[in-house]
């Protein structure tokens with residue numbers, strides 16, 4: 206624990222408040238002493254009194270709290286947490302207001318919906334004693350414990366481990382989750398039914414895209430996948446890196462691809478899978494033939510990103526009786542509407558060769574003022590095209606720029622109807 210002298214504390218508090226207000230840094234530092242201090246009675250009252258974080262009012266709030274006799278160190282720590290909680294609500298919902306975070310820990314934490322899906326898969330297979338080898342601030346630990354597992358969680362960084370332990374305790378999961386500050390590579394795995402590993406994909410505040418630079422390193426990941434395990438990886442993982450006999454599952458939430466998970470041993474059910482949350486619709490690899498290729502029919506479909514990443518577009522085409530617009534572009538088409546959870550359907554109104562003037566004239570004639578621009582297989586920048594169109598009408602259209610029979614083409618569509 207390191208508590209600063211009054212002078213240092215005041216300086217840190219003012220620096221943090223100023224930096225937060227000016228947006229110069231996104232967060233103040235989080236120290237191990239902050240965890241206990243923020244969980245003390247005084248810390249809780251202070252955090253509650255800040256409530257929703259308002260960056261414009263940071264300095265005023267900091268001054269008011271300090272003037273009320275709160276230690277400057279605690280005020281700085283509470284302001285940092287208030288800001289992190291604000292950012293965490295999208296991932297953790299109402300739980301965010303009871304949790305603590307570190308900036309890196311929050312960036313890397315699995316969102317609650319995705320963690321719950323994974324935990325359900327693990328418990329569905331009957332696995333109860335789970336080792337969470339790199340638990341971070343505890344996103345997956347919490348979901349696993351809530352799903353009924355007994356979780357032994359390990360984390361190398363002492364501050365992050367303290368935060369994870371505090372979060373499990375705060376959410377009433379102490380009896381189901383125990384956090385130890387330890388190196389995952391040295392953990393004895395005997396006695397565990399399953400291992401979950403979420404290696405670090407950040408260093409020095411930056412994202413790591415190369416799996417070779419994960420921490421713990423890739424050989425440890427590969428060794429973990431030799432038993433019954435689940436390893437979370439970035440969705441951009443090259444298919445060639447997935448070890449033989451391991452399932453790769455790509456998961457999206459509300460249409461955004463969030464992660465890939467590698468499932469080995471008893472957890473493997475297929476070789477490739479796409480799961481769409483929140484519906485839970487899931488698609489596995491079959492052995493479809495090559496989908497036919499034809500010009501746009503009355504309906505155009507944009508497969509979910511998880512389906513595309515999992516290379517399962519042909520499976521969707523086969524299930525729908527659909528065709529591709531181009532052999533290498535992930536747009537599908539049918540003449541009659543075919544409902545599918547795996548793609549967004551657009552009703553086609555017009556198809557024309559790509560050229561700015563005729564496109565603009567057509568959209569103006571249709572009183573279109575709002576356009577959603579989508580593209581695949583075209584170098585255009587959606588934002589640039591939107592600006593170049595200079596539209597002022599009131600109707601909404603979807604402009605899809607792609608290739609049909611090798612030619613740059615625009616497919617105009619009605620906006621999709623929100624699901625009932």
Ligand SMILES: C[S@@+](CC[C@H](N)C(=O)[O-])C[C@H]1O[C@@H](n2cnc3c(N)ncnc32)[C@H](O)[C@@H]1O
Pocket residue numbers: 310313314315316338339340341342343344345346359360361362365387388389390403404405406420421
């Ligand atoms: C991607 S984060 C885990 C996020 C977590 N699943 C969650 O949802 O909150 C990876 C964590 O692994 C930790 N880590 C990296 N190398 C480690 C090692 N050898 N042993 C234990 N933890 C390690 C990092 O400090 C980081 O907090």
